[in-house]
Amino acid sequence: MKKIIKNIFKIFLLLLVAGIIFIAWANYSIKKDSGPFVSYNIADVPEAKTGLLLGTGKLLNNGTPNAYFYNRIKAASDLYKSGKIQYIIVSGDNSTKDYNEPEDMQQALMENGVPKDKIILDHAGFRTLDSVVRAKDIFSQTKLIIISQKFHNERAVFLAQKNGMEAFGYNAADVNKYAGLKTNLREYFAKAKAYWDLLFGIEPKFGGEKIVIP
Numbered sequence: 001m002k003k004i005i006k007n008i009f010k011i012f013l014l015l016l017v018a019g020i021i022f023i024a025w026a027n028y029s030i031k032k033d034s035g036p037f038v039s040y041n042i043a044d045v046p047e048a049k050t051g052l053l054l055g056t057g058k059l060l061n062n063g064t065p066n067a068y069f070y071n072r073i074k075a076a077s078d079l080y081k082s083g084k085i086q087y088i089i090v091s092g093d094n095s096t097k098d099y100n101e102p103e104d105m106q107q108a109l110m111e112n113g114v115p116k117d118k119i120i121l122d123h124a125g126f127r128t129l130d131s132v133v134r135a136k137d138i139f140s141q142t143k144l145i146i147i148s149q150k151f152h153n154e155r156a157v158f159l160a161q162k163n164g165m166e167a168f169g170y171n172a173a174d175v176n177k178y179a180g181l182k183t184n185l186r187e188y189f190a191k192a193k194a195y196w197d198l199l200f201g202i203e204p205k206f207g208g209e210k211i212v213i214p
Helices: 002-037 067-081 101-111 129-137 150-162 183-199
Strands: 050-054 087-091 119-121 143-149 166-172
Touching: 002 150, 002 166, 002 183, 050 067, 050 129, 050 150, 067 101, 067 143, 067 166, 087 101, 087 129, 101 119, 119 129, 129 143, 129 150, 129 183, 143 150, 150 166, 150 183
Parallel strands: 050 087, 050 143, 087 119, 143 166
Antiparallel strands: none
């Protein structure tokens, strides 16, 4: 019995080490591959018909404004006003009646001077993979400027390029390290999950009919 327990413990340790190595490798690889395609400088971003604004809630769990949300809105508005993009797909979670990231983003963009007819809603962007792949499969976009914080853009640009898209990232301002500690920690696992999804051919949760962007 002791020998069986010992062997199980060895297997557990091996799996744990393998998991840690995989997470570290995935993070290094994604950052290295996407690094040349993400920037904080609008001048570095090429022109494209469409930007993809990745969703997040406008409020934190404690009811205070979410800096990630408002920094992304500013970045998307600035990118549109610069003439680099003509339309913005706002892609986020609308899984419940009282939680609607796309409409919250649409409203915030309009308050920042982006015309309503230049904003396209994607209510099925439940994950970054869904948002990126749906931009291609549903909205027929093969070139995108993705808008989010740098850590998120790295993963999104990587996923877009691996799905046959020409993708670049415009980085919104980050939040302070203390406020973003939990998010940045979670991102290490999210990057590993991105590789896992590619390896196993995971697809978006929802499809749908194609939507034409003029």
